Amino acid sequence: xxxxxxxxxAMRTMRxxxxxxxxxxxxxxxREIIEAGTxxxxxxxxxxxxxxxxxxxxxxxxxxxxxxxxxxxxxxRFHAAPPPPGKSELxxxxxxxxxxxxxxxxxxxxxxxxxCLVADSGSGVAAGASIYPAVQxxxxxxxxxxxxxxxxxRHLLYEPEVxxxxxxxxxxxxxxxxxxxxxxxxxxxxxxxxxxxVTFLDxxxxxxx
Amino acid sequence: xxxxxxxxxAMRTMRxxxxxxxxxxxxxxxREIIEAGTxxxxxxxxxxxxxxxxxxxxxxxxxxxxxxxxxxxxxxRFHAAPPPPGKSELxxxxxxxxxxxxxxxxxxxxxxxxxCLVADSGSGVAAGASIYPAVQxxxxxxxxxxxxxxxxxRHLLYEPEVxxxxxxxxxxxxxxxxxxxxxxxxxxxxxxxxxxxVTFLDxxxxxxx
Numbered sequence: 001x002x003x004x005x006x007x008x009x010a011m012r013t014m015r016x017x018x019x020x021x022x023x024x025x026x027x028x029x030x031r032e033i034i035e036a037g038t039x040x041x042x043x044x045x046x047x048x049x050x051x052x053x054x055x056x057x058x059x060x061x062x063x064x065x066x067x068x069x070x071x072x073x074x075x076x077r078f079h080a081a082p083p084p085p086g087k088s089e090l091x092x093x094x095x096x097x098x099x100x101x102x103x104x105x106x107x108x109x110x111x112x113x114x115x116c117l118v119a120d121s122g123s124g125v126a127a128g129a130s131i132y133p134a135v136q137x138x139x140x141x142x143x144x145x146x147x148x149x150x151x152x153x154r155h156l157l158y159e160p161e162v163x164x165x166x167x168x169x170x171x172x173x174x175x176x177x178x179x180x181x182x183x184x185x186x187x188x189x190x191x192x193x194x195x196x197x198v199t200f201l202d203x204x205x206x207x208x209x
Numbered sequence: 210x211x212x213x214x215x216x217x218x219a220m221r222t223m224r225x226x227x228x229x230x231x232x233x234x235x236x237x238x239x240r241e242i243i244e245a246g247t248x249x250x251x252x253x254x255x256x257x258x259x260x261x262x263x264x265x266x267x268x269x270x271x272x273x274x275x276x277x278x279x280x281x282x283x284x285x286r287f288h289a290a291p292p293p294p295g296k297s298e299l300x301x302x303x304x305x306x307x308x309x310x311x312x313x314x315x316x317x318x319x320x321x322x323x324x325c326l327v328a329d330s331g332s333g334v335a336a337g338a339s340i341y342p343a344v345q346x347x348x349x350x351x352x353x354x355x356x357x358x359x360x361x362x363r364h365l366l367y368e369p370e371v372x373x374x375x376x377x378x379x380x381x382x383x384x385x386x387x388x389x390x391x392x393x394x395x396x397x398x399x400x401x402x403x404x405x406x407v408t409f410l411d412x413x414x415x416x417x418x
Contacts, residue, residue: 004215007349129384144217166413
């Protein structure tokens with residue numbers, strides 16, 4: 001645990017942790033993670049986020065079944081894709097293996113945090129602006145608390161079934177599920193495409209820096 | 210500037226800064242902000258984000274015209290809304306005044322960072338999962354660098370016009386505009402609804418903690 005970690009150190013080493021120990025995580029730490037989420041901005045500061053802390057083994061298993069089914073739907077595409085920017089073929093293969101692992105063991109994470117929005121924030125791409133900043137704060141907080149976590153959205157392929165499992169009311173929508181647990185791997189520096197490759201000046205296509 | 214700021218301190222004091230000085234911001238700091246953005250997760254690690262650093266006064270003004278028009282469309286709704294959770298009527302009035310200010314002075318921010326996604330990430334709510342975590346990292350980085358910033362999406366009401374101003378290709382979409390500049394106000398603690406009010410156990414509606 002490194003609660004005193006510097007902001008930049010936390011951001012620059014916040015790897016997706018897809019291999020987790022099944023050991024329980026104290027509620028106090030989950031609470032800290034969610035509180036960090038509530039510090040994020042949301043449209044009009046409406047804070048329409050709701051978080052479901054799923055610990056019940058049967059509910060986790062029901063979610064894993066949909067998560068795995070969605071994986072089967074997408075797996076071929078994942079494998080056919082080129083390595084992500086800044087990554088080698090070997091790094092891609094490692095990521096795919098970690099994804100396989102997460103899919104098989106999704107329900108064994110001690111906690112799944114389901115991130116939702118209520119009310120009229122539920123439609124249009126900008127709705128995500130009111131929940132994913134909170135998700136990012138939660139991932140950073142987990143990292144500082146020595147907990148592994150990763151942002152997943154794949155369950156949305158089976159959204160109606162997931163909504164039923166979680167008994168979501170009509171006005172609520174899920175946007176992410178974050179499996180949280182003590183990590184089997186280590187945090188460390190990330191490989192990304194350099195800033196120059198993704199930044200323009202003034203208009204699309206104009207070179208910056 | 211407080212590059213060594215702790216993660217939790219940065220998150221817990223990251224107020225939306227809507228009043229900015231027009232003084233220029235060094236490109237080196239903008240670069241650090243965008244680099245922090247690239248450390249965020251994205252779906253399949255595809256890093257489909259693109260950032261347009263807008264400094265040209267004429268382009269900024271063109272964006273402000275749309276931003277203000279969208280404000281006129283929404284203003285009545287903003288004023289009629291109750292204070293956000295955890296906030297008083299006075300705090301709401303202050304936020305509305307700051308919003309008025311930002312709307313009038315949007316183009317006077319030395320830099321507007323337009324956050325985009327390319328390719329097939331552009332549709333569905335989950336697309337936001339590949340850009341808003343980066344936006345949150347950028348806001349946190351700005352805070353650590355002593356720069357004011359705020360997440361805005363209101364330009365999306367005039368998306369086709371904005372796309373034309375920025376010469377966006379068909380396969381790209383904007384998700385946020387972040388005005389960045391030295392702040393006129395101070396960073397400080399946030400007021401939010403407590404965790405207990407927004408968290409459930411296992412299923413929607415079941416009490417947690």
